[in-house]
Amino acid sequence: MPGMAFDIGQLPRRTFLRGVAGVSAAAAGLVLPGMASAADEPRIYRCAEWGARPPAEPLTTLDHPADRVLIHHIACPNSTDYSLAHAFQVARDDQADHMDNNGWSDTGQHFTVTRGGYRLEGRHGSLDALRSGTKIVRAAHCPGQNDNAIGIENEGTYTEVEPPEAQWESLVVFVAHVCRQYGIPAEEINGHRDYYNTDCPGDKLYARLPELRSRVAQELTG
Numbered sequence: 618m619p620g621m622a623f624d625i626g627q628l629p630r631r632t633f634l635r636g637v638a639g640v641s642a643a644a645a646g647l648v649l650p651g652m653a654s655a656a657d658e659p660r661i662y663r664c665a666e667w668g669a670r671p672p673a674e675p676l677t678t679l680d681h682p683a684d685r686v687l688i689h690h691i692a693c694p695n696s697t698d699y700s701l702a703h704a705f706q707v708a709r710d711d712q713a714d715h716m717d718n719n720g721w722s723d724t725g726q727h728f729t730v731t732r733g734g735y736r737l738e739g740r741h742g743s744l745d746a747l748r749s750g751t752k753i754v755r756a757a758h759c760p761g762q763n764d765n766a767i768g769i770e771n772e773g774t775y776t777e778v779e780p781p782e783a784q785w786e787s788l789v790v791f792v793a794h795v796c797r798q799y800g801i802p803a804e805e806i807n808g809h810r811d812y813y814n815t816d817c818p819g820d821k822l823y824a825r826l827p828e829l830r831s832r833v834a835q836e837l838t839g
Contacts, residue, residue: 699733775819
């Protein structure tokens with residue numbers, strides 16, 4: 618039976634953002650890259666954990682940090698299966714679609730957040746690059762933004778309905794972590810449609826991006 622569920626590995630939002638260095642920086646209102654330790658990182662499932670296929674060709678890791686976050690939706694059914702097993706299947710299906718139908722070398726986006734609140738690495742190497750705070754894997758989620766913007770897909774279709782609470786809260790936690798790692802200001806959180814002619818991430822999710830920016834800004838300075 619599908620479980621309602623925040624990821625049991627999800628840490629309190631104001632705890633995971635702060636390492637020893639992060640406490641003084643947050644108090645000063647600073648956003649510095651790469652401050653979270655591995656122990657403070659929210660739970661992110663690696664490609665190997667969800668059973669990813671190897672990339673069809675070598676991927677490129679660029680020696681500069683990301684400077685923007687782009688929010689997407691997969692435009693897939695709004696499943697009521699919130700289990701981890703389903704989350705892994707979503708990641709496998711998305712990768713297969715991108716590789717077999719789009720002809721891409723791997724999953725297009727860097728990360729995925731499922732309707733059950735699970736966070737998964739998308740394109741191979743994205744988690745290691747995020748942990749470095751100084752590198753980004755070249756992606757395929759948005760033309761013109763693939764070398765500098767972290768692409769985060771959200772399972773579901775959000776043209777007429779909003780994401781479930783578990784997914785939304787997990788997204789807030791994760792985007793704040795990404796911004797902390799790379800030193801990205803909250804105003805650089807945008808939607809796919811801001812840089813490409815698309816409905817993505819859906820009218821309902823797109824309408825909540827100001828709220829997402831506000832929540833992330835609070836996490837970065839609170």
